[in-house]
Amino acid sequence: MHSLNVALGARSYPIIIGSRLLGDAQYLLPSIRGRQVCVVTNETVAPLYLARLLDGLPGFDKVDVVELPDGESYKTLNTVNRIFDVLLEKRHNRTTTLIALGGGVVGDMCGFAAACYQRGVDFIQVPTTLLALVDSSVGGKTGVNHPLGKNMIGAFYQPRLVLADTDTLATLPDREFSAGVAEVIKYGLICDAPFFHWLEANMDALLQRDAAILAYAVDRCCRDKAAVVASDERESGRRAILNFGHTFGHAIETVQGYGVWLHGEAVAAGMVLALELSLLCGSINNNLLERLRSLLRKARLPQRPPAEMTVVDFLQAMELDKKVVNGRLRLVVLKSLGEARVADDTPREKVIEALKNCGVR
Numbered sequence: 001m002h003s004l005n006v007a008l009g010a011r012s013y014p015i016i017i018g019s020r021l022l023g024d025a026q027y028l029l030p031s032i033r034g035r036q037v038c039v040v041t042n043e044t045v046a047p048l049y050l051a052r053l054l055d056g057l058p059g060f061d062k063v064d065v066v067e068l069p070d071g072e073s074y075k076t077l078n079t080v081n082r083i084f085d086v087l088l089e090k091r092h093n094r095t096t097t098l099i100a101l102g103g104g105v106v107g108d109m110c111g112f113a114a115a116c117y118q119r120g121v122d123f124i125q126v127p128t129t130l131l132a133l134v135d136s137s138v139g140g141k142t143g144v145n146h147p148l149g150k151n152m153i154g155a156f157y158q159p160r161l162v163l164a165d166t167d168t169l170a171t172l173p174d175r176e177f178s179a180g181v182a183e184v185i186k187y188g189l190i191c192d193a194p195f196f197h198w199l200e201a202n203m204d205a206l207l208q209r210d211a212a213i214l215a216y217a218v219d220r221c222c223r224d225k226a227a228v229v230a231s232d233e234r235e236s237g238r239r240a241i242l243n244f245g246h247t248f249g250h251a252i253e254t255v256q257g258y259g260v261w262l263h264g265e266a267v268a269a270g271m272v273l274a275l276e277l278s279l280l281c282g283s284i285n286n287n288l289l290e291r292l293r294s295l296l297r298k299a300r301l302p303q304r305p306p307a308e309m310t311v312v313d314f315l316q317a318m319e320l321d322k323k324v325v326n327g328r329l330r331l332v333v334l335k336s337l338g339e340a341r342v343a344d345d346t347p348r349e350k351v352i353e354a355l356k357n358c359g360v361r
C-alpha cells in the first residue's frame with residue numbers, strides 16, 4: 001500500500017493505492033467526518049464488492065445504499081435524482097459522506113450528487129474499473145451526459161479520498177479492462193514519454209493483469225494526472241491536455257448512442273484521429289502513429305472510428321465540445337511524444353483531412 005497526494009491547497013486529498021484495501025477500516029474511517037454515510041454503487045458492482053466495503057465501516061449505525069442501474073446510458077440527471085431521493089428520504093444532512101463504489105459512471109454521478117446535495121457534502125471515490133483507478137476517480141470532474149453531448153452538465157468537485165484497491169480488477173471483463181488501457185496509453189502520449197516506452201515493453205503483462213505491472217501503471221497514471229490537476233484544477237489551461245483524443249471520442253459516443261462504444265474505445269479511436277491531426281500539423285512523424293496503433297492492436301482497442309459515421313456527424317458533434325471558443329474548435333495535439341498542447345489554430349480543413357485519412361467519408 002502506498003499513498004499519493006493531489007495537491008490542491010485546502011482541497012488536497014490522498015490517493016491510496018494497493019491490494020486488500022477495501023474492508024480495512026483504517027483507510028476509510030479517518031476520512032468520514034459525520035455519522036451518516038451513503039454508498040452509491042450499481043447493480044453489477046454491489047453483489048461483488050458492497051459487503052467488503054461495508055466491512056470497512058464498522059460502528060456506523062446508518063449506512064444507506066443507492067444501487068443504480070448499470071450503464072453509460074443511465075449517466076443522466078434522472079439517475080442522479082434517485083440519489084437525492086434516498087438522501088432526502090433517509091434524512092441525510094450536510095455532514096453526510098457519499099462513497100462512490102464502481103467505475104467512472106458511478107463515480108461521476110456520485111461526485112455530482114455530492115457537489116449539489118445541500119450545496120455540497122463530502123465524497124470518497126472507491127474506483128473498481130481500470131479506467132476509474134487510473135483516471136476518473138482523480139481530479140474532481142463530476143457530471144452527467146445530455147443527449148446532445150457528453151458530460152455537459154457537471155461540476156468540478158474534489159473527493160476527500162481516493163481508495164484504489166487493485167484487487168477489484170480481478171472481476172473486470174476484458175472489454176472494460178481494455179477500455180481503461182486507452183486512458184493509460186493517453187498519459188504516455190501527452191506527458192510521460194518514458195511511461196510510453198514502458199508500456200511498449202510491458203503491454204502483454206499489463207493485459208494479463210500481472211499484479212506488479214498493474215500496480216505500477218495505476219500509480220504512474222495517478223501521479224501524472226495529479227500533477228496536471230494540481231497545476232490547473234478547473235481546466236483554464238494545461239489540464240485540457242487530459243482531453244487528448246476526447247473531442248473526437250465524445251463525438252463517437254454521442255452520435256453512436258451512449259454505451260454503444262465504451263468511453264475508452266471511443267478515446268482510442270479519438271487518439272488515432274488526434275495523432276493523425278498532429279501529423280498533418282507537422283509536429284510528429286508517422287512512426288509514432290504506427291507505435292500507437294500497435295499498442296491499441298495489442299489491447300484489442302479500435303484504431304478507426306465507426307464506419308457509419310460521416311465527416312458531418314463528427315463536425316456537428318464536435319461543435320458542442322466544451323473547449324470550443326467563439327465557434328472555433330480547440331483540439332489537443334502532440335508536439336512530440338510526451339508533450340501535448342491545445343491548438344487554437346487548427347483549420348477545419350485539416351480536421352476534415354484527418355478524419356478522411358482515417359476512413360471517414
Ligand SMILES: NC(=O)c1ccc[n+]([C@@H]2O[C@H](COP(=O)([O-])OP(=O)(O)OC[C@H]3O[C@@H](n4cnc5c(N)ncnc54)[C@H](O)[C@@H]3O)[C@@H](O)[C@H]2O)c1
Pocket residue numbers: 042044045048070071072075102103104105106108128129130131132135136137138139140141142151168169170171172173176179180263264
Ligand atoms: N471524471 C473524469 O475525470 C473521467 C475520466 C475518464 C472517464 N470518465 C467517465 O467514466 C465513464 C467510464 O467509466 P468506466 O470505464 O469505469 O465505465 P463504467 O463505470 O460503465 O464501468 C464499466 C462496467 O464495468 C462494471 N464494473 C465496474 N467495476 C467492476 C468490477 N470490479 N468487476 C466487474 N464489473 C465491474 C460496471 O458495472 C460497468 O458495467 C464515462 O462516463 C466517462 O465519461 C470520467
Ligand SMILES: O=C(O)C(=O)C[C@@H](O)[C@H](O)[C@H](O)COP(=O)(O)O
Pocket residue numbers: 135138139141150151183235239240242243246322
Ligand atoms: O480529468 C480531465 O480533465 C479529463 O479530461 C479526463 C478525461 O479522461 C475524462 O474523460 C473527462 O471526463 C472528460 O471531461 P470533459 O470535460 O471533456 O467532459
Ligand SMILES: [Zn+2]
Pocket residue numbers: 135183246263267
Ligand atoms: Zn476520458
